Amino acid sequence: MNDKPLFCVDELRIQYPSSQTWAVDRVSFTLEKGQKLGLVGESGCGKSTIGKAAMGLLPKLTQIEGKIEFQGQSIFELNPEGLRRFRGEVVGLVFQDPMTRLDPLMTIGDHCLETLQAHRPQLSRKEAKNIAIKTLEKVKIPPNRWGQYPHEFSGGMRQRVAMALALLLNPKMIIADEPTTALDVTVAAEILQELTRLCEEDDMGLLLISHDLAMVGEYCDRLAVMNEGQIVEIGPMKDILHHPQHHYTKSLLKAALHVQVEEEEPIDTETWEEDKPTNTPLLTVNHLKQYFTLEGNFLQQFFSKEPQVIKAVDDVSFDLYSGEILGLVGESGCGKSTLSRTILQLLKATAGNINFLGEELTQLSEHKMRLKRREIQMIFQDPNACLNPLMTIGKSIADPLFIHQLATVEEAKQQVYEMLERVKLTPVEDYYDRYPKELSGGQQQRVAIARALITKPKLVICDEPVSMLDASVQARVLELMSDLKNEFELTYLFITHDLWVARFFCHRIAVMNQGKIVEIGETESIFKEPRHSYTQKLLNAAPLLAI
Numbered sequence: 001m002n003d004k005p006l007f008c009v010d011e012l013r014i015q016y017p018s019s020q021t022w023a024v025d026r027v028s029f030t031l032e033k034g035q036k037l038g039l040v041g042e043s044g045c046g047k048s049t050i051g052k053a054a055m056g057l058l059p060k061l062t063q064i065e066g067k068i069e070f071q072g073q074s075i076f077e078l079n080p081e082g083l084r085r086f087r088g089e090v091v092g093l094v095f096q097d098p099m100t101r102l103d104p105l106m107t108i109g110d111h112c113l114e115t116l117q118a119h120r121p122q123l124s125r126k127e128a129k130n131i132a133i134k135t136l137e138k139v140k141i142p143p144n145r146w147g148q149y150p151h152e153f154s155g156g157m158r159q160r161v162a163m164a165l166a167l168l169l170n171p172k173m174i175i176a177d178e179p180t181t182a183l184d185v186t187v188a189a190e191i192l193q194e195l196t197r198l199c200e201e202d203d204m205g206l207l208l209i210s211h212d213l214a215m216v217g218e219y220c221d222r223l224a225v226m227n228e229g230q231i232v233e234i235g236p237m238k239d240i241l242h243h244p245q246h247h248y249t250k251s252l253l254k255a256a257l258h259v260q261v262e263e264e265e266p267i268d269t270e271t272w273e274e275d276k277p278t279n280t281p282l283l284t285v286n287h288l289k290q291y292f293t294l295e296g297n298f299l300q301q302f303f304s305k306e307p308q309v310i311k312a313v314d315d316v317s318f319d320l321y322s323g324e325i326l327g328l329v330g331e332s333g334c335g336k337s338t339l340s341r342t343i344l345q346l347l348k349a350t351a352g353n354i355n356f357l358g359e360e361l362t363q364l365s366e367h368k369m370r371l372k373r374r375e376i377q378m379i380f381q382d383p384n385a386c387l388n389p390l391m392t393i394g395k396s397i398a399d400p401l402f403i404h405q406l407a408t409v410e411e412a413k414q415q416v417y418e419m420l421e422r423v424k425l426t427p428v429e430d431y432y433d434r435y436p437k438e439l440s441g442g443q444q445q446r447v448a449i450a451r452a453l454i455t456k457p458k459l460v461i462c463d464e465p466v467s468m469l470d471a472s473v474q475a476r477v478l479e480l481m482s483d484l485k486n487e488f489e490l491t492y493l494f495i496t497h498d499l500w501v502a503r504f505f506c507h508r509i510a511v512m513n514q515g516k517i518v519e520i521g522e523t524e525s526i527f528k529e530p531r532h533s534y535t536q537k538l539l540n541a542a543p544l545l546a547i
Contacts, residue, residue: 004072006205007031007054007173012066014049017059023049025229026066031173036196036206038216038237040252041226042470043441047209051177054207055093056083070173088119092166094195096178098158102150108161109146112136115168132168139164139194155332156187163195173205180215184331184497189541192219211470213256214500214543217241225249255472280358281319282491283343283459288316288352290335290342312338314515316352320459325485325492327506327523329499329538335515336495340461343493344376345369357458374404377452381464383444387436387451393425394432397451404455419450422487423480442473449481453488461493466501478505499542503527511535 007030014024024046031037039047052058054068056075068075070090078086087093095101102111112132116123123131133143139160150158159179166174176195180188196219199206210216216223217237224234225248233246244250290313312335320326328336341347343354345361354361356376364372377400380386387396397419398412407415413432420428423446436444445465452460465481466474478501485492496502502509503523510520511532519532530536 004069005030006033006035006071007207008067008069009050009054010067010069012050012053012068013064014046014053014058015063017061017063022229024053027226027229027231028066029224029231029234031205031207033172033205034200034203035222036199036208036220037222037224038220039207039209039224039226040211040213040216042211042472045226046229047211047226048177051093051175051207051209054175055087055091085119088115088166088171089169090171091173091175092169092171094159094162094166094174094176094179098162099150099155101162102158104150107147107149108136108141108153111161111165112168115165119169132164135164135168136161138167138198140190154187156184156191159187159191160194163191163198167198170202171204173207174199175207175209177209178211179208180210180212185499185538185543186331186541188215189543195219212543213252213471218543225252252471255475279321281355282322282324282357283320283493284353284355285319285339285343286317286353286355288313288339288342288354289350290338290347291350311515313342316512316515316517318510318517318520320491320493322458322491323485323489324508325494325506327502327509328493328495328512329497329502329509330512331497331538334512336512337463339512340378340463340493340495343461344373344378371404374400374406374455375457376459376461377455377457379445379448379452379460379462379465381467383441383448384436387444387447389436391435392432393420393434393436393439393447396436396447397454400451400455406455415454416450419454422453422484423447423450425450440473441469442477445469445477446480449477449484453484453490456488457490459491459493461495463495464497465494467496467498474501481505499527499538511538 010028012024012027013022015022027050029037039050041047053064054075056078058064064076075086106114109129109132112135113125113128116128116131120128133146137143141157141160141164150161153161174195179195180191192215196206198204208216208220221237222235223237223240224231225240225246226232227248233240233244233249240249241253244253289311292310292312293308314335316339318326328339330336338347342349345364349362356372359372361369361372391399394413394416397416401407401412401415416432417428420426420431425431425443425446436447439447466477469477481492482505484490494502494506506523508521509523509526510517511526511534512518513534519526519530519535526535527539530539
């Protein structure tokens with residue numbers, strides 16, 4: 001039994017009940033004890049399907065051929081009780097979004113106790129609690145957070161809880177499915193360092209499923225590249241990164257490197273640089289503050305002399321020039337999105353000034369500000385969440401024209417057709433009548449861009465517009481945004497937590513931390529000579545493809 005690999009996938013084929021194609025097509029690979037295998041590829045290539053198959057989580061009536069074995073034992077032959085024990089005791093699973101897996105009505109401690117008591121009913125509550133606290137401490141969660149609920153934890157801390165639940169029963173292998181997609185660069189680095197350290201300490205196997213090539217390259221020793229249901233290349237990490245054989249692997253590497261490359265300057269910096277000293281800024285933000293007061297319950301209000309205040313935006317000042325792309329970077333909770341919503345006056349500022357094209361936005365009435373938003377538009381992080389699922393693409397893009405009374409029905413249709421052409425959603429007749437669910441993530445983001453630009457704005461605030469996209473799709477969307485910027489003479493305030501995207505796309509970068517801008521300057525000077533300790537910390541945490 002000992003000579004068998006820890007985990008073996010052999011000629012695996014998977015077809016979902018509603019599909020005519022194989023989601024996974026003749027995939028084979030092995031994983032040994034202590035090995036860290038990265039499984040990469042674009043969304044829809046079949047990565048997560050393999051993870052679900054390994055845990056016996058595929059829907060009923062799914063057609064499966066081939067084998068998945070753990071130390072010679074077939075997973076497909078396990079009875080329900082054997083499969084229940086296998087999940088957790090043999091293989092632990094860390095999901096992409098822990099908030100969807102944690103019960104909001106249960107404390108973190110209760111989650112741990114429930115898992116332990118389901119698998120080890122012989123343990124007393126005290127024994128189970130001791131094991132759980134030690135496991136939580138392994139992932140840097142202190143005992144004093146035992147009685148807290150999931151909503152009281154940050155995204156990074158919730159992901160640590162998910163890791164602790166996966167490690168509770170001392171499994172021999174961990175499957176981590178996109179465990180850091182929604183996390184900031186510093187938090188993601190901490191989570192992966194912790195996960196790989198624990199795997200090394202206990203000689204566990206790790207299958208890390210991701211679309212982030214740079215991240216996988218930093219933490220795994222082997223790499224498998226998937227495309228359209230098949231593994232097109234597999235081998236030691238260094239070999240594939242330095243000498244990729246398959247054209248798809250080369251295209252993935254090219255897309256990832258295209259965003260983080262130093263030598264190329266894809267954005268034309270001269271246009272705005274020449275005019276900047278003489279021109280009046282398009283947008284001036286002066287000593288802007290956005291404070292939120294925590295009221296507390298009656299007793300807290302009675303005994304507290306002063307209410308607790310959260311300084312989401314704390315004395316922020318900057319200028320944004322016509323034709324410029326200013327990147328705003330920082331971790332979740334630092335105030336980036338609150339700042340953008342305050343500029344748009346979706347939130348009324350606590351103090352300070354916002355001057356746009358010579359007009360003070362904080363003094364405008366709601367009606368006048370609504371009219372002004374025709375010139376200031378926003379592109380959101382998740383296009384699927386901001387597009388009405390019951391409206392066709394054509395109607396979604398035309399909607400702002402009707403809101404601002406800028407066109408008749410016929411004129412709007414013509415303008416939407418032109419905009420679909422410009423964002424490269426062709427043939428336009430086909431896309432005009434589709435619904436958001438019929439489009440890929442990259443196509444949905446193109447619709448969101450078209451919707452934002454249809455009113456011909458001067459300033460576009462982009463809030464994490466490519467963070468949910470794969471590397472190759474990311475690069476294409478950024479190039480499209482660059483082309484449209486030149487065509488429509490746009491100015492971008494570009495909010496992101498991805499430092500390589502900011503470097504690739506922005507003229508200047510403002511670094512935000514705890515409500516303040518701690519450093520602002522030309523992009524290359526920020527990257528090559530960061531002055532603030534927080535900027536240095538961000539840059540050190542960012543995964544880099546070293547090729």
